[in-house]
Amino acid sequence: MKIRRLAPALFFCFLLPAPAVAESKFELETARETEAVRLSRDTQAGGYQLLTAAELKKMIDEGTPMLLVDTMPYDASYRKEHLPGARQFLFPVARMSAWDTKETDGRTEADFIALLGADKNKPVVFYCGFVKCTRSDNGAAWARKLGYTQVYRFPGGLFSWKGADFPLEAVP
Incomplete structure (x- = not known):
């Protein structure tokens, strides 16, 4: 009985963070891209x-x-x-x-x-x-x-x- 009451709470605990994780994944990729481009430009400029x-x-x-x-x-x-x-x-x-x-x-x-x-x-x-x-x-x-x-x-x-x-x- 206690498990049945916890199931919806657990479901929402795992479901709710999903958009935040997905958003941070994209933000992380944007940051990586920025660093990769900066590194490439520094390398080109430095020769x-x-x-x-x-x-x-x-x-x-x-x-x-x-x-x-x-x-x-x-x-x-x-x-x-x-x-x-x-x-x-x-x-x-x-x-x-x-x-x-x-x-x-x-x-x-x-x-x-x-x-x-x-x-x-x-x-x-x-x-x-x-x-x-x-x-x-x-x-x-x-x-x-x-x-x-x-x-x-x-x-x-x-x-x-x-x-x-x-x-x-x-x-x-």
Whole structure:
């Protein structure tokens, strides 16, 4: 008898959220589309290529010579965890159209060139925390502006790397 009284309540509990779920599914897709288009436009404007976590892991596992650059703050992020072998160079989230040492933790364009090295054909991979983070876009775009030819951005960054259950390092 108690089950018969609960049945309509349970029915409505499962039925009523359906429009809200359907609506959020569409809103989520709209947000994904916006991010995908932004990523595509940033990539085109920056003139670099994109890598997935699996592609980057394969390059690392195969011993592909490259420079891997973490573009997030040293103390708040890099020191705690970063991709194996990555070097740190801070870039701002907002598009950096001119070099600004206030936005790069006091480092100059010459410091960035020193990090990148003289071989402009060596692969250079930039990453930050997650797809919406555009610090890696700034790093990759600046490397291309400076004439580096094999420039990649790993847009999924730390979140994607962790999601794939790949190893991380920390500064001791």
